[in-house]
Amino acid sequence: MAQLYYEDVQEGSEIPTLEKLPTTRTLVMWAGASGDFFELHYDKDFANSMGFPKVLVHGRLEAAFLTQMLTDWIGDRGELRKLTVQYRGNAFPGDTLLCKGKVTKKYVEGGESLVECEIWVENPAGQRITPGSAVVALPTKGS
Amino acid sequence: MTEEKRPTLEEVKAFIGKKKEETLEIDKSMIRLFCQCIGDPNPKWQDTAPPGLVTTAMISGGALAIEVPRPYKRSVAAGAEWEFHKTIKPGDAITTTHEFAEVQDRSSEKGPRVLLIYKSTHRDQKGDVVAVSTNSIMSY
Numbered sequence: 001m002a003q004l005y006y007e008d009v010q011e012g013s014e015i016p017t018l019e020k021l022p023t024t025r026t027l028v029m030w031a032g033a034s035g036d037f038f039e040l041h042y043d044k045d046f047a048n049s050m051g052f053p054k055v056l057v058h059g060r061l062e063a064a065f066l067t068q069m070l071t072d073w074i075g076d077r078g079e080l081r082k083l084t085v086q087y088r089g090n091a092f093p094g095d096t097l098l099c100k101g102k103v104t105k106k107y108v109e110g111g112e113s114l115v116e117c118e119i120w121v122e123n124p125a126g127q128r129i130t131p132g133s134a135v136v137a138l139p140t141k142g143s
Numbered sequence: 144m145t146e147e148k149r150p151t152l153e154e155v156k157a158f159i160g161k162k163k164e165e166t167l168e169i170d171k172s173m174i175r176l177f178c179q180c181i182g183d184p185n186p187k188w189q190d191t192a193p194p195g196l197v198t199t200a201m202i203s204g205g206a207l208a209i210e211v212p213r214p215y216k217r218s219v220a221a222g223a224e225w226e227f228h229k230t231i232k233p234g235d236a237i238t239t240t241h242e243f244a245e246v247q248d249r250s251s252e253k254g255p256r257v258l259l260i261y262k263s264t265h266r267d268q269k270g271d272v273v274a275v276s277t278n279s280i281m282s283y
Binding site for chain 1: 173176177179180181182183185187193194195198199200201204219220221222223224225226227
């Protein structure tokens, strides 16, 4: 995986899109791997009783997808420092989700080269169901 | 049907500061299951935990198990924030202190609503802070 450097990014630079297709199998795996056993994410009758047509993709799974988009982008020497998400909409198993982002600011602070990004998960209708922001630290060329 | 009695905002605020602590040992199989589930083949995660592991309920979701009465009938996860301070490695024992931290009144013309905010501080076996998580529940 190519290393990303602070000099490589500018305000407006786009983060490579990460595509995910969570299925009901993914949700069962996530329940076990993450310890989230809320029935809303695997029991359709329960989801129906709460007014949802199907079980829902866990918001934390979407957040985990966003962390992967960021760690794929920043490379081995980059560090994810902060991730913020808002759960605005729902995703359902079988939805192709696009994890996207772009750079909003770059600055040096405390000797570190930091980059702020706007990030989001987009549903098949093109809606930003899980918007947020992130801060990453990147190496500089020659460092 | 009788309406369930709901606590007032002041009664909910009385729970601010309530804490819960738990410890979780991180092993390679947890990391492997996490990476298999999200589909992250990055070889870097063979020796270190990906930061995303902190987003899991087993690490940062326990805050929501602090018993705080909800002021309104419906509630939904509103958002979350994670600050990553130190890489977690297999073999680390992560002790988390969860705290019910804040109540924010977000009522509007749409009706009464309130944000319940929980903070969790995750420390490794050396006592170093590895991450800080914030989770928000909207009650409305």
